[in-house]
Amino acid sequence: MTAVTMDAKTSSISIFTGRIAHVRAWAYLGMIAGLAAMAMFSGDGYVEDNFVFQMFSMQGVTWMAGGAVFGVAYAFATSARKFRAFRFSEILVPWLDGAVLMVALMGLYTLFEPSEAMISYEDQSNLFSGRIVMTMNIAFLFSALCYIAYLFAPDSFIGKLGTITAWTGVYAGGSALLLRWYESYLLMGGDIGHAPVSNLYEVFILLFCIISVVYLTLESRHKARGLGAFVMPIVAAGIFFAIWLESIGQSDIKPLVPALQSYWMKIHVPLNFVGYGSFAVACGAGMAWLVRNRVENRNPDSKLLAILPSLKQLDQLSYKAVAIGFPAFTLATILGAAWAAEAWGGYWSWDPKETWALIVWLVYGAYLHARFSHGLQGKTLAWWCVIGFVVTIFCFVGVNMYLSGLHSYGQLT
Amino acid sequence: MSFINQTFKPILNRLGSMPVAILLLVLLAVASVIGTVLQQNKEQADYLFQFGPTWYWTFRALGLFDMYHTWWFMTILGLLMFSLSACLIRNTPRFLKEMKSRKGTMSDNARKHIDYKFDLTFGSKDKAIAAIKSSLPDWKWMETKVGDTLWLRGDKGRFQKWGYILVHSAMLVILIGGGMSVQFGFRGNMAVPEGGKESEISFLNGTSTEYLKMPFEIRCDDFEINFFSTGAPSEFRSTLTIIEDGKEVMTSDIIVNEPLYYKGVRIYQASFGDGGSKVNLNLFRLTKKGNVDTATGQIYTQFQDPYSDVSLEFKDFRPYNIENMAAAGEPKDFKDMGPSVDFVIRGEGLTPVLVRSFMNPFMMDDANQGSFIMVSKTGDARDFESYSLGLDFSNPKEWELFQSFIRKMPAEVASSQEAEQRANLNAFRAALDEVYGEVRPDDLPMLGNRVIQALRVLPDMPWPFVPILEDYDQTYYTGLQLAKDPGMDVVWIGSGVLVLGLCIMFYIAHRKVWIKIEEEDGEVKLEVTGMSNRNPVAFEQEFEDLEQQIKDAYEQGVSS
Numbered sequence: 001m002t003a004v005t006m007d008a009k010t011s012s013i014s015i016f017t018g019r020i021a022h023v024r025a026w027a028y029l030g031m032i033a034g035l036a037a038m039a040m041f042s043g044d045g046y047v048e049d050n051f052v053f054q055m056f057s058m059q060g061v062t063w064m065a066g067g068a069v070f071g072v073a074y075a076f077a078t079s080a081r082k083f084r085a086f087r088f089s090e091i092l093v094p095w096l097d098g099a100v101l102m103v104a105l106m107g108l109y110t111l112f113e114p115s116e117a118m119i120s121y122e123d124q125s126n127l128f129s130g131r132i133v134m135t136m137n138i139a140f141l142f143s144a145l146c147y148i149a150y151l152f153a154p155d156s157f158i159g160k161l162g163t164i165t166a167w168t169g170v171y172a173g174g175s176a177l178l179l180r181w182y183e184s185y186l187l188m189g190g191d192i193g194h195a196p197v198s199n200l201y202e203v204f205i206l207l208f209c210i211i212s213v214v215y216l217t218l219e220s221r222h223k224a225r226g227l228g229a230f231v232m233p234i235v236a237a238g239i240f241f242a243i244w245l246e247s248i249g250q251s252d253i254k255p256l257v258p259a260l261q262s263y264w265m266k267i268h269v270p271l272n273f274v275g276y277g278s279f280a281v282a283c284g285a286g287m288a289w290l291v292r293n294r295v296e297n298r299n300p301d302s303k304l305l306a307i308l309p310s311l312k313q314l315d316q317l318s319y320k321a322v323a324i325g326f327p328a329f330t331l332a333t334i335l336g337a338a339w340a341a342e343a344w345g346g347y348w349s350w351d352p353k354e355t356w357a358l359i360v361w362l363v364y365g366a367y368l369h370a371r372f373s374h375g376l377q378g379k380t381l382a383w384w385c386v387i388g389f390v391v392t393i394f395c396f397v398g399v400n401m402y403l404s405g406l407h408s409y410g411q412l413t
Numbered sequence: 414m415s416f417i418n419q420t421f422k423p424i425l426n427r428l429g430s431m432p433v434a435i436l437l438l439v440l441l442a443v444a445s446v447i448g449t450v451l452q453q454n455k456e457q458a459d460y461l462f463q464f465g466p467t468w469y470w471t472f473r474a475l476g477l478f479d480m481y482h483t484w485w486f487m488t489i490l491g492l493l494m495f496s497l498s499a500c501l502i503r504n505t506p507r508f509l510k511e512m513k514s515r516k517g518t519m520s521d522n523a524r525k526h527i528d529y530k531f532d533l534t535f536g537s538k539d540k541a542i543a544a545i546k547s548s549l550p551d552w553k554w555m556e557t558k559v560g561d562t563l564w565l566r567g568d569k570g571r572f573q574k575w576g577y578i579l580v581h582s583a584m585l586v587i588l589i590g591g592g593m594s595v596q597f598g599f600r601g602n603m604a605v606p607e608g609g610k611e612s613e614i615s616f617l618n619g620t621s622t623e624y625l626k627m628p629f630e631i632r633c634d635d636f637e638i639n640f641f642s643t644g645a646p647s648e649f650r651s652t653l654t655i656i657e658d659g660k661e662v663m664t665s666d667i668i669v670n671e672p673l674y675y676k677g678v679r680i681y682q683a684s685f686g687d688g689g690s691k692v693n694l695n696l697f698r699l700t701k702k703g704n705v706d707t708a709t710g711q712i713y714t715q716f717q718d719p720y721s722d723v724s725l726e727f728k729d730f731r732p733y734n735i736e737n738m739a740a741a742g743e744p745k746d747f748k749d750m751g752p753s754v755d756f757v758i759r760g761e762g763l764t765p766v767l768v769r770s771f772m773n774p775f776m777m778d779d780a781n782q783g784s785f786i787m788v789s790k791t792g793d794a795r796d797f798e799s800y801s802l803g804l805d806f807s808n809p810k811e812w813e814l815f816q817s818f819i820r821k822m823p824a825e826v827a828s829s830q831e832a833e834q835r836a837n838l839n840a841f842r843a844a845l846d847e848v849y850g851e852v853r854p855d856d857l858p859m860l861g862n863r864v865i866q867a868l869r870v871l872p873d874m875p876w877p878f879v880p881i882l883e884d885y886d887q888t889y890y891t892g893l894q895l896a897k898d899p900g901m902d903v904v905w906i907g908s909g910v911l912v913l914g915l916c917i918m919f920y921i922a923h924r925k926v927w928i929k930i931e932e933e934d935g936e937v938k939l940e941v942t943g944m945s946n947r948n949p950v951a952f953e954q955e956f957e958d959l960e961q962q963i964k965d966a967y968e969q970g971v972s973s
């Protein structure tokens with residue numbers, strides 16, 4: 001009863017709030033459950049190389065629709081409850097919308113894929129994903145420029161432009177990766193198809209998208225647009241590195257070595273990058289804190305101060321980012337250990353990559369404790385976030401370049 | 414008793430304090446770096462060469478070559494365990510009490526120091542209470558009456574402190590599980606040739622290799638590698654049979670990422686190599702007679718030529734050699750060069766070199782370019798250089814033709830270049846007649862080129878014969894890793910609890926609301942105060958919304 005009148009009262013009906021969001025979220029969840037059920041119980045079972053195609057077949061659509069019906073039924077059964085109970089759905093539904101949009105974009109791109117004769121393993125320059133990645137690069141670079149310009153010329157239009165182009169970059173990057181996944185099945189008769197998280201070039205794209213999504217989420221929740229000038233340049237720097245990787249031929253789709261042919265890879269790698277990406281945002285907030293602190297001391301009436309969030313807010317934002325990254329990184333490391341247990345015979349081998357993951361984890365663990373200890377605050381914590389990210393970068397690029405070990409698949413050659 | 418209290422309490426307090434915890438975490442991080450910069454568990458000779466004797470012995474004394482098992486590293490881990498226990502012992506009772514006892518009232522003085530508060534005035538007390546409860550439906554409510562004043566206290570996420578307890582006990586459990594793995598488990602390697610049996614594993618312990626006998630034998634029935642068309646391996650598969658007390662207990666296939674489990678021991682596909690393949694080589698003698706002998710051998714054995722002091726030490730055999738034939742920058746072009754055998758060739762006056770001899774001739778665009786070998790002067794496979802031998806040695810007639818041609822070539826120097834060419838051509842024709850008869854070979858022009866190339870290179874060969882792989886019978890060995898790890902399940906349980914605890918700790922805030930309800934002159938006055946132990950930004954929003962929600966809910970309650 002309350003819910004209905006509440007909805008009626010808010011003059012504009014939004015598909016992102018209230019009962020509509022609730023029904024949509026559960027329809028999505030039902031579809032996901034339907035797909036999971038198809039993988040487990042349908043006649044052919046789960047064949048990895050085939051599953052994407054099965055999803056879009058009549059069978060897949062039937063399972064998804066069935067799931068969606070159950071989801072909607074559940075949503076109606078529970079929607080008599082008070083409107084506050086919809087918060088879960090309201091948080092969830094934009095994410096699922098975004099994911100669906102990305103898949104749809106990917107489907108759209110496949111129409112532009114050049115004919116089979118123009119695609120070969122030997123010469124991958126015609127693949128369409130390359131162009132989408134280029135779009136992503138331009139979007140992110142432009143976004144970084146907008147955010148920096150916004151700091152000095154506090155025009156809200158420029159700031160908005162930064163946000164919009166950052167989102168554009170996220171959708172371009174995410175859908176390009178999905179397309180690359182599809183393309184890997186076009187090469188060599190589908191022999192080498194695999195998820196696009198197998199080499200440094202691919203995970204870099206993933207990292208850009210995750211950094212941006214974590215940042216943009218914090219931006220919209222906390223109205224902290226000034227922070228973009230510190231986070232997006234990190235992405236921009238990464239893009240130059242990725243362009244260099246491409247120029248030395250690291251962007252080719254290559255077959256997976258046997259050790260990587262495991263479903264663990266699809267979970268372990270993206271989760272790790274949720275960690276890395278969040279730590280990058282924490283680093284951005286740390287840098288912003290240090291800059292603002294300096295400006296406040298030297299030039300208290302600078303215009304910058306109106307744009308940048310307050311010191312307390314920045315401190316909170318960097319903690320928030322670590323609070324997203326730390327559990328994800330912990331879980332990723334544990335899953336990595338589970339994979340190692342299955343592939344190498346031991347969950348922990350003190351291999352350089354593992355050890356550096358532990359080091360990163362300890363650095364942020366110590367950071368969390370330092371927050372609770374009175375002697376350390378403000379400046380120390382901001383520096384801790386910045387240095388922590390330097391350690392993170394070493395863990396994720398440096399180890400591959402300078403140290404050898406079991407994780408040498410990512411090696412630059 | 415008081416002595417114990419006096420001695421241990423301060424130690425416990427000190428160890429369980431935050432600065433010590435931070436110090437231990439940072440110390441552990443810094444110490445871990447050493448072992449990643451200094452490669453662990455290499456050959457001692459390599460270290461000695463790399464660092465020189467002084468540093469080598471210093472590092473060795475500190476255990477830096479097997480750093481993660483040294484007493485001092487273990488001590489840091491042990492101290493961390495103590496510290497964890499100490500802070501659990503100290504904090505758990507306090508947190509449990511905090512979660513249980515809820516204070517229903519709040520003094521005016523305390524309210525002054527809290528940021529989140531607002532006042533409301535309504536007409537009806539019962540409806541106000543109903544409005545509050547419907548605005549925060551899934552909160553836990555408690556009522557306290559003090560005189561005429563009614564206090565409502567609401568809580569959400571009261572069990573948040575369990576996160577702390579779970580996280581820290583989970584870390585303790587993981588460390589204990591790790592300790593159990595090290596103490597009671599083992600891990601080692603064994604190599605089983607196809608058709609062979611093995612029951613002993615070897616592993617490194619500090620600086621020495623040790624062996625351990627398993628309570629069963631493993632027989633490798635078959636080993637197989639599949640390749641992508643780029644030549645990269647796509648799958649390694651071993652068929653293994655476990656034999657216990659002479660009886661075959663089970664047979665199963667293993668591949669990378671899919672181990673076999675038997676009696677608490679996991680058996681993993683770790684590596685592979687040549688298990689002593691049999692090879693036959695033809696030795697084409699560079700003598701007047703030009704006869705051909707067979708060298709028979711096995712990988713890892715040596716062949717001694719009975720007619721000279723030259724020996725071949727067979728190193729490796731490969732059934733495929735897939736190479737990218739394209740020039741740098743061109744689209745890739747993968748080609749299988751066929752089987753090859755690697756051996757080191759030695760003899761008096763010869764520089765020992767590593768040779769890779771191929772069974773098939775080199776084909777380019779369907780044109781036969783003749784056999785070839787690769788030679789590495791350093792003995793390192795990365796330094797292989799290719800040498801074209803001219804003839805196609807896989808075709809016995811070509812060697813015959815070459816020999817016949819040499820014999821028929823005019824011995825004395827011709828008067829002019831023209832005359833020499835004519836004489837050579839005649840000799841070649843005669844040789845062709847002798848070897849092939851009337852039916853000339855199809856690729857005669859190429860054959861001519863090959864013979865000319867052979868004339869150029871063969872006389873310069875440093876060895877008394879040309880060794881060409883002729884036939885083989887391949888066997889692999891499969892490299893297995895065997896591991897028993899009784900601590901593993903403990904670690905997994907700890908890990909699960911750790912993640913659960915972290916989620917509770919980070920994503921659930923303990924939020925509290927106190928509402929003081931007083932009736933005065935027919936009006937009901939509400940004083941609402943809120944508190945959250947984390948995530949103040951989100952709580953601020955939630956708390957701001959609350960005011961409007963209570964008002965709205967009240968009005969609906971009145972109107973209905």
Ligand code: HEM
Pocket residue numbers: 365368369372428429430431434493496497500504577580581584915918
């Ligand atoms: C490797 C071991 C450890 C891990 C993974 C760990 C993890 C954590 C995490 C994630 C937090 C939450 C921080 C936050 O709420 O933002 C925390 C808080 C805390 N940790 Fe640890 N910790 C470890 C070791 C220790 C040790 C050795 C101590 C001993 C002093 C300790 C004492 C505390 C205390 C007192 C808190 C604050 C709890 C609160 O008030 O909510 N931790 N720890």
